[in-house]
Amino acid sequence: MRIAFDVSPLSHAPRTGVPNYILGSLRGLEEIAGDEHEIVPFAPVSLKGKRNLEEALDGIGLRRRVGWLPFAHAWRTAWSKAARPPVERFLGPVDVLHFWDWMYPPQRAGVRATMIHDLVPVRHPEWTTPRTRAMHTAKYRNAAATCDVVFVNSTYTGRDVYELLRVPEERIELAPPGVSSRFEPDGERADLGRPYVLTVATLEPRKNLETLLAAFPLLELDLLLAVAGPPGWGPEVELARDGVRGLGYVDDDELARLYRGAEAFVFPARFEGFGIPVVEAMASGTPTVVSSHPSLDDACGDAAVRVDPDSPEAIAAGIAEAITRREALVPRGLEHARRFTWERTGQAFLDGYLKHSKR
Numbered sequence: 001m002r003i004a005f006d007v008s009p010l011s012h013a014p015r016t017g018v019p020n021y022i023l024g025s026l027r028g029l030e031e032i033a034g035d036e037h038e039i040v041p042f043a044p045v046s047l048k049g050k051r052n053l054e055e056a057l058d059g060i061g062l063r064r065r066v067g068w069l070p071f072a073h074a075w076r077t078a079w080s081k082a083a084r085p086p087v088e089r090f091l092g093p094v095d096v097l098h099f100w101d102w103m104y105p106p107q108r109a110g111v112r113a114t115m116i117h118d119l120v121p122v123r124h125p126e127w128t129t130p131r132t133r134a135m136h137t138a139k140y141r142n143a144a145a146t147c148d149v150v151f152v153n154s155t156y157t158g159r160d161v162y163e164l165l166r167v168p169e170e171r172i173e174l175a176p177p178g179v180s181s182r183f184e185p186d187g188e189r190a191d192l193g194r195p196y197v198l199t200v201a202t203l204e205p206r207k208n209l210e211t212l213l214a215a216f217p218l219l220e221l222d223l224l225l226a227v228a229g230p231p232g233w234g235p236e237v238e239l240a241r242d243g244v245r246g247l248g249y250v251d252d253d254e255l256a257r258l259y260r261g262a263e264a265f266v267f268p269a270r271f272e273g274f275g276i277p278v279v280e281a282m283a284s285g286t287p288t289v290v291s292s293h294p295s296l297d298d299a300c301g302d303a304a305v306r307v308d309p310d311s312p313e314a315i316a317a318g319i320a321e322a323i324t325r326r327e328a329l330v331p332r333g334l335e336h337a338r339r340f341t342w343e344r345t346g347q348a349f350l351d352g353y354l355k356h357s358k359r
Contacts, residue, residue, distance in 0.1 A: 001095040001353060004087055005029070007041045007066075008076065008102045010056040011049025014230055014249045016202055017276060018117055021153065021177050022100060023056055028178060028346030030062060037350070040065055040091055044079075044103075046072040065091055076103040080138070096353045101135065104142040111357050113349075114143045115151045115175070118273030118295070119160045120206065127206040127271070140165055148356040151175040151349065153274040154298040173352040176298060177276050178342030182256045185285025185334065189261035190254070192245065196224040197319055198262035198286075200255065200277040201269065204232030208268045208291070208309050215268075215315035216243060221323070228258060259284035264322040267291060268309045275299035279340050282333030287322040289315070303329065303336040 005026060009019045026041065033039055042065040045053055050066055057064065067090075069075050083106040087097055098113040099105060121128045121136040128136075143150055144165040151173050152158040158174060161167050197216075201207035209227065216225045227239055230249035239246035250258065259265065265281035266289040278299040281288050290300050291309035300306065305325070307318035322329060 001037045001357070002093065003029075003033070003037060003039045003096040003098065003353065004091050004094040005039055005041050006043060006097075006099040006103070006105075007053060007057065007064075008043040008045060009100055011043060011045040011053045011072075013052045013055075015056065016230065017273075018101065019056070020276065021115075021117065024178050024180065024342040025175070025345045025349060026057075026062075027060060028342030028344070029349050030060060030346070031343050032346040032350050040094070042066065042087075042091060044069050044072055044075055046070070073102075077135075079106075080104045080142070095357065098349070098353075101139055104139050104146075111149065111353050112147045113149045113151065113353060113356070114139070114147050115153070116140070116143065116157060116161055116165075117153055118157055118271070119164055120271060120273075122164055123160070124206065124271060127204070143167070147171065149173055149352045151352060153177055154295065156295040156297065157273050171356075173348065173355075175345050175348035175352070176340055177274055177279075178345050179276075179279050179283045179337055179340045180252060180342075182252055183259060183280045183283040183337075184256075185260065185283075185330075187260060188257050190257040191261065192224055192226060194224050195222070195263050196226045196245075196261070197264050197266055198226045198228065198258055198281075199266050199268070200258075200281075201227075201229045201267070202232040203227075203229055203237045206270050207232075208270050209237045211310060211312055212266060212268045212315060213237070213239075213241070213244065215312035215319070218312060218316035219319060221320065223263060226258065226262070228255060255280070256284060259286050262286050264289055264319055264326075266315065266319055266322075267296070268307070268315055269293070269296070270309050272296050272299070278304065279337045283337035283340075285330050285334060287326045287329040288333060289318040289322045301336040303332040305329070 086108045096111045228247040288304040290304040292306040305318045308314040
């Protein structure tokens with residue numbers, strides 16, 4: 001098969017959840033496809049975006065079709081809405097077109113595939129920006145109407161796609177994320193000068209950092225709260241307070257050290273597509289405390305302490321429990337995290353393409 005694989009979201013930096021999924025799944029698909037199938041990463045991006053994208057794809061030995069354009073976002077939007085010219089005009093014949101959130105290019109033939117990470121813009125529009133709502137809802141409509149296969153990263157998202165977008169179950173395929181091999185229990189540990197609890201999140205409303213900040217003073221433990229993640233949008237989260245250290249965006253190598261050095265990892269999000277940091281923390285040998293919202297069930301399995309994300313008291317008690325139960329939770333988390341590899345993600349993609357090419 002010749003697979004056209006959209007990599008447009010990799011043109012933005014720094015990379016967080018969805019772009020990390022795209023990059024990991026592309027690596028997994030490359031590994032699984034071998035010499036039998038051709039993968040063609042493509043993207044129309046800005047000049048700055050082209051530099052970011054080339055940096056992200058460094059080490060991936062696939063021939064790319066990356067063109068730069070002024071006003072690339074407007075161009076991608078216009079291409080999607082106009083539904084012409086077909087992608088084959090730029091890439092030649094393809095057996096599969098796999099697109100993501102930023103555009104939904106037209107095609108003449110072949111399997112039409114996409115990935116839906118979550119339906120936050122539909123379920124909770126108040127947690128997204130107007131631009132995000134407009135871009136994603138247009139993509140959702142197109143995906144529901146035209147895609148042969150819609151991949152989802154969790155069973156919860158799959159149910160949402162079926163119930164809210166009315167995509168038939170036979171067109172929905174599960175493709176959970178993987179965990180990079182850098183996230184492992186052995187290795188250097190971060191030293192922040194005192195014992196700490198770690199949370200990892202873009203600073204935005206649904207990540208629920210305000211409730212975590214309210215919970216932390218309730219702990220009867222001498223711990224620092226370390227917050228790793230880039231600025232997002234919405235009301236500013238004030239991290240300049242006693243016992244809290246904002247670390248900003250950190251690269252994956254530093255993040256691995258932070259996971260390993262933490263007394264516990266806490267993830268109080270009100271809603272997620274999957275929750276990759278949860279399994280990264282488990283793979284690093286760190287006990288985890290996670291929101292009880294069902295969108296995080298696949299990420300947690302039975303290896304996390306689950307807490308009411310709206311209760312500071314419950315979050316504080318969960319952190320204390322995770323630290324106390326470390327010897328039981330760590331091996332359970334390691335076992336759970338081993339289920340998630342990017343090769344399995346790539347295999348899920350390839351199996352989905354092949355299955356739906358025969359329909």
